[in-house]
Amino acid sequence: SEKTIVKDLAERIGVEPNEIIMKLVNLGIMAAVNQEIDFDTVEIIAEEYGIKAIKETIEEEEEEDEDILEQIVDNPEDLVKRAPIVTVMGHVDHGKTSLLDAIRKTKVTAGEAGGITQHIGASEVKINGEKIVFLDTPGHEAFTTLRARGAEITDIAILVVAADDGVMPQTIEAINHAKAAEVPLIVAVNKIDKPNANPDRVKQELAEHGVLIEEWGGDVVSVSVSALKGEGIDQLLEMIILVSEMQELKANPNRPAIGTIIESELNKGRGPVATVIVQTGTLSVGDSVVAGHTHGRIRAMINDKGERVTKVGPSSAVEIQGLSDVPEAGDRFQIVKDDKTARKIAERRQQKIREKNLKSSQRVSLEDLFEQI
Numbered sequence: 001s002e003k004t005i006v007k008d009l010a011e012r013i014g015v016e017p018n019e020i021i022m023k024l025v026n027l028g029i030m031a032a033v034n035q036e037i038d039f040d041t042v043e044i045i046a047e048e049y050g051i052k053a054i055k056e057t058i059e060e061e062e063e064e065d066e067d068i069l070e071q072i073v074d075n076p077e078d079l080v081k082r083a084p085i086v087t088v089m090g091h092v093d094h095g096k097t098s099l100l101d102a103i104r105k106t107k108v109t110a111g112e113a114g115g116i117t118q119h120i121g122a123s124e125v126k127i128n129g130e131k132i133v134f135l136d137t138p139g140h141e142a143f144t145t146l147r148a149r150g151a152e153i154t155d156i157a158i159l160v161v162a163a164d165d166g167v168m169p170q171t172i173e174a175i176n177h178a179k180a181a182e183v184p185l186i187v188a189v190n191k192i193d194k195p196n197a198n199p200d201r202v203k204q205e206l207a208e209h210g211v212l213i214e215e216w217g218g219d220v221v222s223v224s225v226s227a228l229k230g231e232g233i234d235q236l237l238e239m240i241i242l243v244s245e246m247q248e249l250k251a252n253p254n255r256p257a258i259g260t261i262i263e264s265e266l267n268k269g270r271g272p273v274a275t276v277i278v279q280t281g282t283l284s285v286g287d288s289v290v291a292g293h294t295h296g297r298i299r300a301m302i303n304d305k306g307e308r309v310t311k312v313g314p315s316s317a318v319e320i321q322g323l324s325d326v327p328e329a330g331d332r333f334q335i336v337k338d339d340k341t342a343r344k345i346a347e348r349r350q351q352k353i354r355e356k357n358l359k360s361s362q363r364v365s366l367e368d369l370f371e372q373i
């Protein structure tokens with residue numbers, strides 16, 4: 001909007017609103033403190049103070065867009081139960097993917113390049129009719145941001161610690177991410193089938209890092225498992241369901257979807273593709289979407305089983321196609337009313353990125369200059 005409120009104008013100029021109101025009276029305009037005045041009037045008033053008013057349409061519109069994008073508040077009566085989003089974290093090779101395999105009773109590890117999880121992966125599992133969404137994370141130290149993002153969108157974190165190896169750097173990092181995101185933690189002490197497994201040592205080391213399990217007088221649930229042998233898996237799942245029920249997780253399926261991009265890539269045949277977690281609302285093929293600095297219309301959706309779907313509700317993981325560009329993992333996505341709106345918001349964000357890059361490159365060159373001197 002090109003309108004300015006009297007009070008804001010006064011604040012910007014640095015005078016009392018009454019003074020502005022008097023000036024307006026002199027111009028034949030009767031205005032109250034909270035009244036809007038048009039730009040032409042603002043220009044005249046500002047000029048009286050020796051200030052040149054500049055139209056800030058872009059900035060103001062941007063605020064409006066952000067407003068549109070933050071209407072996540074739902075009426076309590078619109079909320080229904082949703083499935084928990086559970087992130088599996090832990091040190092490299094401690095058995096995160098194997099544990100998910102055991103849960104899914106599939107073989108994901110075998111299909112991975114070198115057996116190392118390179119991306120955050122998502123899968124949906126049904127246990128006694130209750131859906132749980134699992135996110136796998138890589139333990140390799142290069143993937144700190146992916147793990148941090150995993151923790152942010154998560155309802156429960158499973159901390160996998162190998163009983164033969166104990167608490168390691170990425171274990172500690174995962175503990176810190178979970179704490180920062182205020183996410184409840186369930187410890188899975190894995191590889192208990194190994195002859196050199198020492199679950200007690202793991203528990204002691206965890207205590208040393210501020211994770212007090214129930215046996216140690218704390219409130220963190222710990223389950224001993226063997227992903228390889230399928231031992232303790234049922235008990236772990238029971239605990240996940242128990243903890244998630246205490247959280248009373250809810251979402252509104254009858255609103256446009258909002259969620260987070262968890263992975264993305266430029267696919268040779270299909271163009272930009274992104275895996276998204278729908279956190280609230282319903283996502284449908286044909287929806288206009290903004291995701292970070294990208295936009296588009298959902299052309300197709302594929303679930304974790306590789307099936308095409310046309311509609312998904314809260315707590316779902318799907319791959320989407322139809323974006324203009326590749327969004328970044330961790331970007332928020334939101335459905336907006338039409339393609340035009342989506343494009344407008346995305347373009348403005350691109351503009352912002354360009355401006356920021358320009359500023360930082362200028363700063364860098366200045367620093368370079370000083371270094372030379």
Ligand code: GTP
Nearest residue numbers: 092093094095096097098116117139191226227228
């Ligand atoms: P990154 O994704 O690379 O961080 O590893 P990860 O934590 O997903 O570990 P992954 O599931 O790939 O397992 C690493 C190795 O440990 C593999 O060789 C698994 O077979 C082995 N492993 C996993 N769970 C168990 C277990 O319960 N017992 C034994 N003996 N080996 C296991």
Ligand code: MG
Nearest residue numbers: 096097116117
């Ligand atoms: Mg893995």
